[in-house]
Amino acid sequence: MFVVNNFMMAIARLVDFLLTAYMWIIIGRAVISWVNADPYNPIVRFLVEVTEPLLSRIRRLLPLSMGGIDFSPMILIMGIMFLQSFLVPTLKQIAVGMG
Numbered sequence: 001m002f003v004v005n006n007f008m009m010a011i012a013r014l015v016d017f018l019l020t021a022y023m024w025i026i027i028g029r030a031v032i033s034w035v036n037a038d039p040y041n042p043i044v045r046f047l048v049e050v051t052e053p054l055l056s057r058i059r060r061l062l063p064l065s066m067g068g069i070d071f072s073p074m075i076l077i078m079g080i081m082f083l084q085s086f087l088v089p090t091l092k093q094i095a096v097g098m099g
Helices: 002-034 042-061 072-098
Strands: none
Touching: 002 042, 002 072, 042 072
């Protein structure tokens, strides 16, 4: 049973890491949008390709662009923070309960 416990704990840590990494990617995308970055730069293209699917869905559902400021990255970061404070502890508690 300890194998399942360790597996669930590893999944929780992996999910937490991936959510944190994606949050930093979103922050990088927001910072890049403030400057006139080269759209053909591989880093800029990566940031746009990774974040645009979720950001465009948020923009479609909640058109919150006031005064030229796009609030979709902030909404997505708040969603990630919710998942980190709900999903990750839940997975850890399931792992502890199995042990």
